[in-house]
Structure formats: structure tokens, C-alpha cells
Amino acid sequence: MRVRVTNGRVFDPASGWVDAARDVLIADGRIVADDLPQPGETVYDAAGGVVMAGGIDLHSHIAGGKVNLGRLLMSEDRRAHPEPFGDFCGCGGGRALPTAHATGCLYSQMGYTAVFEPAMLGANARHAHLEMADIPNIDTGGYLVLGNDDAFLQLLAQGEGQDALNDYVAWMIKATQSCAVKLVNPGGISAFKFNGRSLDLDEEGPYYGLTPRRILGALQQAVTELGLPHPIHLHGCNLGVPGNIDTTLATIAAAEGFALHLAHVQFHAYGQEGDRRFSSGAAALAAAVNAHPHVSVDVGQVMFGQTVTASADLMAQYRNHRHASPGKWAGMDIECDAACGVVPFRYRDTSFVHGLQWAIGLELFLLIDDPWRVFLTTDHPNGAPFTTYPHLIRLLMDKPFRDAHLARLGPAVRAHTGLGEIRREYTLEEIAIVTRAAPARALGLADRGHLAPGGVGDLVVYAEDSDREAMFAAPRLVLKNGREVVRDGAIVALQAGSTFAAAPPCDPQMDARMARWFDEAIGLKAKHFRIADHEIRGGRGPIRLECRP
Amino acid sequence: MTEPAAIDDTTEGAAGAATRRLTDLACGFCGLGCDDLEVAVTGRAVRPRTACPEAAVLLRRGPGPPPGPRVEGREVPLAQAVSAAARHLAASRAAVFSGLGTDVDGLRGLADLAVRFGASLDHAGSEGLFRNLDTLQRTGWIAATLAELRTRCDVLVVIGADPRRAYGRFFERAVPPEALFTDDRTMVFLGSGPEAATRDQLAGHRLIEVPVVPGFLGEALAGLEAFLRGRGAAEFAGALDGALGADLAELAELLRAARYAVFVWDAADLPAPQAEEVVHRAAAIVAQLNRAGRAAVFPLGGRDNVVGANQVMLWRFGHPLRTLVDGRASRHAPDLYATAVALRDADLLLHADSFRPRPPPAFSAGPVIALAHPATEFAREPEVFIPVGTPGVDHAGTVFRMDGIVCLPLEKLRDAGLPRLADVAAAIRAEDGA
Numbered sequence: 001m002r003v004r005v006t007n008g009r010v011f012d013p014a015s016g017w018v019d020a021a022r023d024v025l026i027a028d029g030r031i032v033a034d035d036l037p038q039p040g041e042t043v044y045d046a047a048g049g050v051v052m053a054g055g056i057d058l059h060s061h062i063a064g065g066k067v068n069l070g071r072l073l074m075s076e077d078r079r080a081h082p083e084p085f086g087d088f089c090g091c092g093g094g095r096a097l098p099t100a101h102a103t104g105c106l107y108s109q110m111g112y113t114a115v116f117e118p119a120m121l122g123a124n125a126r127h128a129h130l131e132m133a134d135i136p137n138i139d140t141g142g143y144l145v146l147g148n149d150d151a152f153l154q155l156l157a158q159g160e161g162q163d164a165l166n167d168y169v170a171w172m173i174k175a176t177q178s179c180a181v182k183l184v185n186p187g188g189i190s191a192f193k194f195n196g197r198s199l200d201l202d203e204e205g206p207y208y209g210l211t212p213r214r215i216l217g218a219l220q221q222a223v224t225e226l227g228l229p230h231p232i233h234l235h236g237c238n239l240g241v242p243g244n245i246d247t248t249l250a251t252i253a254a255a256e257g258f259a260l261h262l263a264h265v266q267f268h269a270y271g272q273e274g275d276r277r278f279s280s281g282a283a284a285l286a287a288a289v290n291a292h293p294h295v296s297v298d299v300g301q302v303m304f305g306q307t308v309t310a311s312a313d314l315m316a317q318y319r320n321h322r323h324a325s326p327g328k329w330a331g332m333d334i335e336c337d338a339a340c341g342v343v344p345f346r347y348r349d350t351s352f353v354h355g356l357q358w359a360i361g362l363e364l365f366l367l368i369d370d371p372w373r374v375f376l377t378t379d380h381p382n383g384a385p386f387t388t389y390p391h392l393i394r395l396l397m398d399k400p401f402r403d404a405h406l407a408r409l410g411p412a413v414r415a416h417t418g419l420g421e422i423r424r425e426y427t428l429e430e431i432a433i434v435t436r437a438a439p440a441r442a443l444g445l446a447d448r449g450h451l452a453p454g455g456v457g458d459l460v461v462y463a464e465d466s467d468r469e470a471m472f473a474a475p476r477l478v479l480k481n482g483r484e485v486v487r488d489g490a491i492v493a494l495q496a497g498s499t500f501a502a503a504p505p506c507d508p509q510m511d512a513r514m515a516r517w518f519d520e521a522i523g524l525k526a527k528h529f530r531i532a533d534h535e536i537r538g539g540r541g542p543i544r545l546e547c548r549p
Numbered sequence: 550m551t552e553p554a555a556i557d558d559t560t561e562g563a564a565g566a567a568t569r570r571l572t573d574l575a576c577g578f579c580g581l582g583c584d585d586l587e588v589a590v591t592g593r594a595v596r597p598r599t600a601c602p603e604a605a606v607l608l609r610r611g612p613g614p615p616p617g618p619r620v621e622g623r624e625v626p627l628a629q630a631v632s633a634a635a636r637h638l639a640a641s642r643a644a645v646f647s648g649l650g651t652d653v654d655g656l657r658g659l660a661d662l663a664v665r666f667g668a669s670l671d672h673a674g675s676e677g678l679f680r681n682l683d684t685l686q687r688t689g690w691i692a693a694t695l696a697e698l699r700t701r702c703d704v705l706v707v708i709g710a711d712p713r714r715a716y717g718r719f720f721e722r723a724v725p726p727e728a729l730f731t732d733d734r735t736m737v738f739l740g741s742g743p744e745a746a747t748r749d750q751l752a753g754h755r756l757i758e759v760p761v762v763p764g765f766l767g768e769a770l771a772g773l774e775a776f777l778r779g780r781g782a783a784e785f786a787g788a789l790d791g792a793l794g795a796d797l798a799e800l801a802e803l804l805r806a807a808r809y810a811v812f813v814w815d816a817a818d819l820p821a822p823q824a825e826e827v828v829h830r831a832a833a834i835v836a837q838l839n840r841a842g843r844a845a846v847f848p849l850g851g852r853d854n855v856v857g858a859n860q861v862m863l864w865r866f867g868h869p870l871r872t873l874v875d876g877r878a879s880r881h882a883p884d885l886y887a888t889a890v891a892l893r894d895a896d897l898l899l900h901a902d903s904f905r906p907r908p909p910p911a912f913s914a915g916p917v918i919a920l921a922h923p924a925t926e927f928a929r930e931p932e933v934f935i936p937v938g939t940p941g942v943d944h945a946g947t948v949f950r951m952d953g954i955v956c957l958p959l960e961k962l963r964d965a966g967l968p969r970l971a972d973v974a975a976a977i978r979a980e981d982g983a
Contacts, residue, residue: 063864065954071863072682073689075881078867083878089664092867092879100864123694126956130653130947131864150700150729193701194730195808195843207730318839330689333845334954335696336729342689521729522696523722525573525584528957535947535958 002027002038003482008046008461011428012053014437014450018429024051026457026482033453046461049476052432053449054113054458058439059233059263059298060380062103062135063117063142064128065332066310066340070097070381073330074308074344089494096307096381100134105491106387108137111460111475114440114448114497117142118182118233118263119312122149123335125176126531132499133537137485141443141500141545143233144178145312147215148189150336151517156218157208162225163507169222170506171514175530177501179545180230180443181223182263184312185237186215189339192315199315201237201250212237213254220258226504227549229444231259231296236268239316243272245281252288252295261442262289264300264379266361278353280360280417286367289374296442297368298375301361301392303384304349310342310381317341336522347384355413357383359406365396366422371433372441390473393435396426397468431472444545445500457482501542504549566592575948575957576604577652577941578904580851581716582695582950582957593965595942601717607905608942608962615923615965619934627935627968628976634899634933635980637916641897644668647888647910648902648921649870650853651937651970652946652959656861658974659901663874665978668899669886670862671871673907674855677817679883680824681848682869690832693811693845694952695722700729704807706800708814708831709740709766712849713747715815719849723813726753731808737800739773740766757803759796767823769793770830776801777837810835810844817850851951853904860949903937903970920970938967 003026010020025034037043061067071078074097081095092099098106107115115135120128120142132140146152146169155168169181187205188196194206201212220232236251238244248268252260262268265285273279289295306325311317314331318341321329325346333339347354361383368374376393380386395402406419414420426434440449447455459479465471474489485493511526518526533541568591575584579601587599588608595610618630625633638644646659649672663670672678684690698705705724712719724734735755736743742758743751761769772782772789776798782789789797804810812831819827831846838844850856859870866872868881873891884890892898892912899918900909906924909917909931916932919925923936940946941959946969949956 068860068863069953071867072859072869073686075686075868078881092865094867097867099867102867121954123696124954124956126947126958127860127949127954130956134657134864193697193809193843328687328689330685331691332954333691333693333697333701335694336700337696520727521700523699523725524582524696524955525575527573528575528584532958 002041004041005044005046008049008051010051011432012451013429013433015452024451029457029481031453031455049461049463052460053436053451055111055435056439057115059118059377060115060386061310063131065124070308070310070342073342096385100131104136104138108485111478113458113480114139119145121145121337122176123337136494139497141179143180143182144176145182145184145338147183147186148338153208165218166222166225167506167510170226170504171510174503177531177542179500179502182233184235186212188315193333201247227547231261233261235263239267242270242278244268245271249288252292259294262297265297266300269360282360282363289368296373298377299361299364300379300383302347302357303388304347306346307381309345312338312340314339314341317343352412355409356416359417359419363419366424371430372438375439376434390469393472394469399425498543499536500545502545504547575959577948577959578604578607579716580951590962593963595962615936615967622930630933630935631976634918635977638666643895644897645891645895646670646899648673648900649858650902650904652940652948655970656858658971660865661978662974667876669873669891671888672855672858674852675870677850680816681828683825684829684832690846693847694954698723698811698847701809702811703731704735704810706737706812709819711744711747712815713744720750763820767826773797774834811847813847815849854948856953857949903939920973935973937970943967944969
């Protein structure tokens with residue numbers, strides 16, 4: 001089956017095509033070199049439209065235990081957002097935590113074709129994969145949370161060599177069918193189980209006596225030596241704490257030449273200047289990112305309104321639970337692996353702190369020079385639901401629009417941010433970078449995020465509109481694997497997605513070692529922890545990401 | 550005897566058939582998620598060799614063939630039973646799906662059927678779950694999974710009756726003699742006390758009994774909370790002046806000094822009028838303890854994958870069990886869609902249970918479709934009976950452990966020609982013209 005998208009303005013920065021007048025030709029789901037038109041090929045006329053590869057979100061909490069716990073706890077979200085009108089397809093509803101089906105539909109309606117769950121706990125990985133299998137129209141993958149798992153902390157504290165640490169990481173990635181390694185408050189989640197209430201980068205945690213710096217360093221080396229495509233994806237120490245900018249800058253310095261991805265940096269860019277002891281650290285953080293070419297970030301933009309925060313960082317969520325709105329929250333210590341905390345949250349534009357959080361996120365987007373190292377996220381649902389992306393895109397692309405929103409915030413917020421002085425507006429090329437080309441490259445997805453021959457036929461046509469929010473909210477056309485799934489902003493077809501996973505090699509002796517660990521400590525057989533290929537996406541198995549040690 | 554043990558069983562399998570020993574099997578029956586079971590399989594016969602009494606009964610299978618599908622009591626080919634089920638469902642205006650004892654794929658199939666035909670969904674074992682949700686959804690709590698309990702818990706408080714009868718291997722699994730992060734454990738029984746076997750099993754741990762009659766558990770926990778908040782027994786109008794008050798005050802001190810206290814209860818087994826209050830108080834005590842130290846709840850439950858059923862409902866519909874899916878939208882109303890209540894206005898009952906031969910609830914206002922265990926005995930013959938395989942016996946499947954975090958893969962042990970509930974549901978849904 002051949003599909004031709006013609007007459008559009010192509011924005012494919014990965015291939016060097018920016019505002020290029022060219023056809024995109026897809027044969028049997030893959031992009032092929034342009035060729036003379038053939039009878040029988042389907043032609044989409046993209047005249048007046050902007051053509052991009054399918055969007056890729058590399059940090060969005062869409063599946064697994066904390067997401068489902070959030071759905072259970074925050075029934076208000078579900079009641080406020082019922083099923084859409086029209087023929088019922090069993091999709092359910094919700095906004096901060098939509099059902100699996102609605103997650104696929106809502107992402108796909110914005111032109112996204114791949115989304116990654118950034119905090120999959122080993123013990124809960126099978127559950128996360130079960131949910132991902134039920135998400136239509138988008139490809140998925142999960143990042144394995146390490147760095148608070150007792151098995152690893154024990155190995156590190158005992159002084160095991162790097163080879164053993166690498167074997168452990170490789171075993172865990174393969175066992176859980178993950179595609180990257182996530183660190184969440186390294187050592188801090190474990191510390192909270194021993195009643196530690198905070199843990200800074202160079203502080204020794206209870207029981208193991210390990211500093212977050214040491215844990216981070218060992219796992220960075222493991223990920224590098226195993227050749228995983230994505231570097232350590234780090235949710236650092238002291239999330240949300242005023243003054244945490246110092247920790248974040250020290251963490252960047254600690255990366256020591258290793259590639260490092262800092263997640264939701266907006267929550268890690270707080271100073272404590274001013275009479276309210278809460279200020280923007282965005283300029284300092286942006287300068288550090290600009291100066292360290294091996295560091296990438298996603299922003300975790302805050303948007304005003306009701307949401308739910310869901311995180312493996314129970315230490316931070318315990319701290320935050322007094323701000324819960326509505327006033328309820330749930331936490332869980334999980335299986336010698338990590339934890340989770342779910343806290344409903346309402347960001348108010350009348351709040352100084354929330355207003356400044358909003359401004360700090362935008363400052364980061366606008367002050368970090370290289371769009372290839374900053375990715376568009378709200379840390380869904382923690383900063384805001386992902387459905388706010390079109391609004392966020394307009395804030396980035398349209399200074400008068402941004403200024404109008406800034407003007408609605410209180411004078412104290414405006415006095416504490418330099419946002420009003422920033423003239424930069426994102427171009428369509430830059431939007432194409434931060435929403436598809438850059439995340440694809442960061443994750444090692446060679447055939448995504450671009451429209452060159454060999455790429456998958458994930459393509460979006462947005463109707464050109466000076467209202468960028470309207471433009472990105474409802475694409476004219478979305479193709480997934482070359483087949484139409486969205487037309488004029490509405491779902492027209494459902495397709496099963498795929499799940500990415502890596503399988504770095506590991507010493508077979510690790511099997512016996514892990515069997516012993518699971519028997520003695522966990523009370524579960526290692527063989528039941530391991531997830532088989534046939535358990536992924538209803539028996540179709542994962543798409544293997546290549547590791548390059 | 551509730552320990553896993555080699556079961557002396559000399560029953561012969563089918564003549565000539567080779568016997569296979571299968572080890573390290575995961576179990577989906579009570580929700581505790583034991584995964585060290587062992588069986589011997591000869592042809593269609595399954596003989597448990599290492600299993601708790603409940604699992605032993607539910608795993609055992611004879612060598613004979615299972616019954617075939619029936620419509621109006623007559624044996625028919627599967628396709629004909631599937632057509633009949635689809636016709637009944639298509640004619641129904643108020644269907645109730647009950648039982649829901651099945652693996653994740655079976656639950657997905659039932660959810661799809663509900664979307665196609667409209668139905669309310671509830672699980673046969675959801676009573677305890679909803680007593681817990683009353684607190685979890687209103688205030689939340691801090692919980693722990695089984696491995697955290699095993700490795701960390703130094704004070705375990707069991708509220709109510711000894712859970713041994715319902716969860717035979719709980720203490721063996723949750724508080725083994727050796728633990729990673731604690732050298733000594735104290736077991737507190739707040740309620741009716743441990744059974745003799747439990748007492749023997751916990752011999753290595755310090756044991757404290759705080760006797761409380763079942764109807765007074767809520768007040769006792771309120772008293773404990775008051776002591777933990779530094780208030781005296783005075784506000785309880787003399788009710789806590791005696792031995793109970795002294796015990797609770799002492800328990801409060803023990804909990805204050807605990808490194809990781811865990812509160813356990815079986816909500817299904819708590820006395821009805823105050824079950825919700827007991828859960829609420831326990832969660833509040835844990836919240837109070839977490840202000841200065843660490844503590845967690847560990848609610849028992851999860852029989853026949855009820856936790857998995859609730860999880861699937863949440864990611865499919867965004868609602869817990871006891872939800873109506875009516876063709877345009879889904880609506881959650883626990884008071885209306887609990888099986889017993891929903892049946893009052895129902896015109897069809899679809900009873901799905903692949904784990905145990907549990908008969909459907911009494912219902913006479915319309916047809917009954919039973920996608921059920923082959924050994925189910927019916928008080929009245931259902932209009933449609935399709936015997937289905939048991940996950941972990943007749944086919945592979947996935948179930949959730951009671952903590953809601955760990956999912957376990959169940960293995961296929963034998964081939965008796967019984968279909969998966971998921972496949973039967975898919976066939977009914979695909980039926981033309983239904």
C-alpha cells in the first residue's frame with residue numbers, strides 16, 4: 001500500500017528539511033524515497049498544511065501502579081471528564097489520568113505517535129506492560145527505576161566491581177522489558193523507608209551509607225558501558241524544595257562528561273532569594289545546560305488547573321502531601337524496589353509559588369539555547385495533563401500571547417521573573433525539534449522523529465493557523481505506520497501500538513545470583529519476576545532497541 | 550495444617566500416561582501470590598504435591614473429561630452455546646456481570662462484552678475491597694507491599710481475627726524468621742488472638758495479645774490513636790480505664806519506638822457495621838505514626854484476582870468495580886451496582902468464574918449465562934453454561950497479588966479442551982447479528 005502526502009510544507013529538522021516543499025511517500029508503513037506517482041496510491045493533499053513526523057513524548061506517566069492508584073484516588077477527575085459524546089468505543093474518560101484507551105486517543109488526536117512511561121518499577125513492570133498493551137495508536141516504552149532498589153544498593157555498598165553492577169542493570173532491564181534507566185531521588189526513596197526525610201547529593205543515606213552522587217555515578221557508568229541508547233534519566237534530589245537549584249547545578253557538574261538527562265527540571269530550578277524565600281533558578285540552570293553539551297533536559301511545565309501528581313519519590317510526595325487538593329493522598333513502599341506517592345494538586349494562578357513555577361518553566365524553555373537538548377513536557381500529570389501541550393506550544397511561539405498570560409499573574413510573580421523581557425519565540429522548526437526530532441534522537445529511535453526514507457510512516461499534517469494552540473490541538477491528518485488514525489482532529493481508526501525494550505547482554509551467572517536474591521529477600525521467584533517477550537503487546541513482543549557498548 | 554507440604558497422594562493417573570512434575574508454580578487463588586507450588590500431572594489429572602489446603606483443593610483435577618457446554622440443559626457444541634449467549638445478551642436491557650473470577654485477559658474480554666452489550670460489573674469477592682476503598686478513596690493511606698513487610702516490619706499489628714484461616718501461608722510469607730532489615734519482630738494481635746498453629750509458627754517472635762471483642766475494634770483503635778496523639782483515656786468515658794486501656798497505652802509506646810510498623814486486617818472478615826470505621830482508624834493511626842517514624846497498612850484481600858479485576862476496570866473505564874457500562878458511558882455507583890443490589894433490577898445474569906466452582910447468585914428474573922468452572926453445581930440449570938478453563942491449570946494467565954503491585958504469570962498444567970474465558974467472551978462479542 002502506497003501513501004503520498006503532497007503539497008505540504010515539510011518540517012523535518014533531523015533530515016535538514018525545514019519548510020521544504022516535498023512529497024512524503026510511504027510504502028507498506030515505511031517512508032521510502034520519493035518516486036513517480038503510481039496508480040492506486042492514496043494521495044493526501046496537504047496544501048496549506050505543515051507536515052511533521054509523529055510527535056514523541058519522552059516523559060509522561062501513562063501506565064502502571066501509580067497511574068491506576070491515581071485513577072482510584074482521584075475519582076473527581078473521572079467524574080469531571082466523562083466519555084466524549086458520539087459513538088461509544090469503551091474509551092472511558094479522565095483528563096489528569098485518562099484511561100489507557102483515552103490516553104492513546106487523546107495523544108493521537110494531538111499528532112503524537114510515541115509516548116514513554118518514565119518511571120516503571122521492576123516489581124510493577126508486568127502491570128505497566130499490561131496497561132501499555134491497551135493503549136491504542138501510540139508506541140510506548142518504560143524506563144526502569146533503579147537507584148533505590150535494595151539489590152543494587154547492597155551490591156554497591158559491598159564494593160562489587162563495575163562489571164557486577166553492569167550485569168545487574170542488564171539483567172533487570174531485560175527482565176522488565178524496559179528501554180532506559182530512570183533514577184528517582186537516588187538513595188532518597190530507600191532512605192525514606194528508614195525514616196530519612198531528606199537526602200542531598202553528597203549526604204550519606206541511612207543503612208547503606210551511600211551518597212546519591214555515588215549511586216548516580218555507578219549507574220551512569222553502567223548505562224554507558226552497556227551501550228543503552230538513552231543516558232541516565234534523572235529525577236534528582238530535593239524535588240520541589242526552595243533552593244534546590246544548588247543541588248541541580250552540582251548534579252550537572254557531577255556528571256563528569258557522562259551524558260545525562262535531567263527530568264522535569266522546572267521542579268529542580270528553585271532559588272530562595274527574595275522576601276518569600278522562593279525564586280527562579282532558571283537563568284543559572286539554563287546557563288549550566290548551555291555550557292554542558294552532554295546534558296539534556298525536559299521541562300515539566302506547570303499549567304494552571306486541577307491535576308494529580310504521581311511519583312516514585314515518596315520522600316518528596318510525603319513532604320508535599322500537606323498541599324494536596326482535594327485533601328487526600330496515597331503512598332506506598334514498594335517491594336524493595338522504590339515507592340510511589342499520589343497527591344492531587346491544583347495549580348492556581350493566584351498563588352505566588354504556582355505562578356512562579358509557571359514562569360520558571362517557560363524561562364527554561366526560552367533560555368536554553370539548543371532545542372536539541374530540551375524536550376517539551378509537563379511531566380504529565382505532575383505539572384499539568386498532556387492535553388495542555390497545544391497551549392504550551394502557543395506560549396512558546398507567541399510572545400504577545402505569553403505576555404498577556406503573564407500580565408494576569410500577580411505583581412509579586414512578575415517582579416520575580418524575567419520572562420517578560422525574553423523576546424524569543426519558538427519557530428515551527430524548533431517545535432518540530434523539541435516535540436519529535438530531539439526526543440527520537442535522545443532515545444535512540446533511529447526510524448522515528450523524521451520523514452526520511454527508512455523512517456516509520458508516522459506523520460502529521462497540521463493546518464497552518466496563526467493561533468498555534470488551535471493548530472496543534474487538532475491536526476488535519478495523523479498517519480500511524482502509514483495508516484490514517486486521525487482526520488480533522490477526530491479519531492477515525494484504532495491501531496495497536498508497539499512497545500520498545502532493550503536487552504543488553506549480561507553474564508549468565510547473574511541468573512543464579514538473582515534467583516537467590518529473590519528467594520531470600522523478596523519471597524518471589526526470579527523466574528516469575530521476569531517478563532517474557534510474549535507478554536508484551538498481546539503476544540507481539542517488543543521492538544528491540546539496539547545497545548552499542 | 551496450612552504449611553505447604555508434600556501431600557501424600559497415591560491416586561493413579563490415566564493408565565500408561567506419563568506423569569510430569571511441575572515445580573515453582575504461581576498461584577492465583579487467595580491473592581497472597583505464593584509461587585513455589587508443585588503438582589504432578591498425568592494426562593488430565595492434576596495432583597497437588599506442595600500447596601496450602603485451599604490451593605490443593607482448587608488445583609486438583611481428575612482424569613475424566615470435563616463437561617461440555619449446555620443450552621437449556623442440553624449438551625451442544627461450543628459455537629451453539631456462544632450464539633445462544635450472544636442472543637440473550639443482545640435481547641437484554643439490564644445485564645449484570647457477576648463473579649469476575651478470572652485472569653487479566655478474561656477480565657478484558659468481559660469488559661469488551663460489557664461495552665458491546667451493556668452491563669454492570671462486580672466481583673464476587675469485592676465486599677472487603679469496597680470497605681477498604683471507603684478509606685482509600687476518601688482520605689488515602691500509606692501502604693506497603695509484601696516484600697517490604699518481609700524485610701522491614703518490626704512491629705506487625707493484626708486487627709481482628711487471625712488471618713490464617715483465609716490466608717493460610719500469610720505469616721510464613723510475611724514474617725519469616727530471617728529478615729534483611731530487622732533482627733527481631735513483635736507480633737501484636739488486636740482482636741481475637743492467634744490460633745494455636747499461628748502461635749507455634751510465630752514462636753521465634755515476641756507475641757503480644759490485646760484481646761478486643763469484635764464489636765469494639767473501632768473504639769479500641771480510636772483509643773490507640775488517642776494515646777498516640779498524646780491524649781489520655783479520659784475522653785472515652787471510662788471505656789478504656791481497665792486492662793484494655795493499659796494494653797493500648799503500652800501498644801502506643803511500642804509503636805512509637807517501632808522502626809517500621811505494619812497494620813494488617815482482612816476487611817471482608819471485619820464485623821459489618823463498623824468495618825469501614827476500623828479501616829479508617831487503622832489508616833489514621835498509620836498517618837499519625839508517619840509524622841515522626843515509619844509505618845504502613847497492608848490490607849489483606851485479593852481472592853480470585855479481585856484486585857486485578859479492580860485494576861483492569863480502572864485502566865479500562867477509569868472507575869473501580871461496581872460500575873455500569875451502558876453503551877454510551879460508564880457510571881460508577883457502588884451502592885447501585887454491587888451484585889446483590891444490581892440483580893434486583895436485572896433482566897440477565899452473566900456469571901463468570903474460572904477459579905472455583907462457585908454457583909451464580911440466585912436470580913430468576915431472566916436468563917442466566919454461566920461462563921464457569923466445569924465442576925460448578927447449579928441450583929437451577931442456567932440457560933447457557935459454558936465450562937471454561939482455570940488460569941494456572943488449563944491455560945496461562947496473569948493475576949494480581951493482593952498488594953496490587955506484583956502481577957504473577959500462571960502456567961498451563963494440562964490440556965482438557967477447556968476454552969479460556971477470554972476466548973469465549975471474544976467469541977460471544979464477535980457473534981454476527983447478536
